[in-house]
Amino acid sequence: MPQLDVKTVTTLVAEATSAPSMHNAQPWSFRFVTDEGVLLLRADLERAMHRTDPGHRALHIGCGAALFNLRVAAAHAGITAEVRLLPEPADPLLLAAVRLGGSAAPETDGDDLARLHPAIGQRHTGRYPFEEKDIPEDVRAALQAAAAREGAELLFPGAWHIESLLELVRDAESRDALDPSGMEDLRRWTRLGPEADVATDGVPEYAFGPRRRDGKAPLRDFAGRRPVADRGTTAFEQHPHLALLSTRGDTLADWLVAGQALERVLLEATLAGLATSLTSHPLETPDLRLLARDPVSGRGHVQMVLRVGYGPQGPATPRRPVREVLDIA
Known part of the structure; x- marks a missing residue:
């Protein structure tokens, strides 16, 4: 199993943050607790849509998409990922705790997750015309x-x-x-x-x-x-x-x-x-x-x-550097 060093964790978070979010606000932050091998996903309310998403539903959906990318990236790297959603009821901004490389059994569909890995870098929002063609x-x-x-x-x-x-x-x-x-x-x-x-x-x-x-x-x-x-x-x-x-x-x-x-x-x-x-x-x-x-x-x-x-993938939209979204303790 790959060692959970800074480079590995940085790569996982970089791929996680390729996820879509409303207006590409990227409303997430990560903290890796080295001693426990746990990556924490938190909501960043400074990036919330206070007018159009006052209840933060879209914010949570964007963070959930980033969490799924993290699972895919971990499976591709051969790293187990045990996910707990909303692990601390008293801390609602803590959305997920992901234990990486622990003793838990890998996800039952780990191979299928790894299969999706190439699409992380290929997926972009297409705001162009699509063909008048049925989807099989x-x-x-x-x-x-x-x-x-x-x-x-x-x-x-x-x-x-x-x-x-x-x-x-x-x-x-x-x-x-x-x-x-x-x-x-x-x-x-x-x-x-x-x-x-x-x-x-x-x-x-x-x-x-x-x-x-x-x-x-x-x-x-x-x-x-x-x-x-x-x-x-x-x-x-x-x-x-x-x-x-x-x-x-x-x-x-x-x-x-x-x-x-x-x-x-x-x-x-x-x-x-x-x-x-x-x-x-x-x-x-x-x-x-x-x-x-x-x-x-x-x-x-x-x-x-x-x-x-069927149509063109749109251009890639920018992402914040990992150093701005990841804290390693």
């Missing part, structure tokens, strides 16, 4: 199985439900237009002009993708009314493939489960040659989020809306 049933089934292995459910809604979801996205966009304060978080976490070239977090302008001239793909316009040079406009798909990720409950632990399931689905999709993007826009207000669930077949609580299809 076996690929859909593999994505649904990926979510189920993490205790979540992935539903591919029918045509009428997709139209309903798109209406919810438009409703959320209209609310933002009527209440400019709703754009506070977006403005805080977007990087324009020279700032984009040196950013270590947020969404830089080169990752915005083109403006939508036509089509129904649900994409948040990170530029808003601000000008972005050489961005251009183009037509997106008229029949986007959407999927809803849901959990049975809606607690802090469920949000961490959702984040791990989300990242497992995204990595599986990447290996299958799919591009992906996420939208939480219709889930950021309680009334719209309730309407996102399929009233006929939907169960549980919708945690994320995924757009999947």
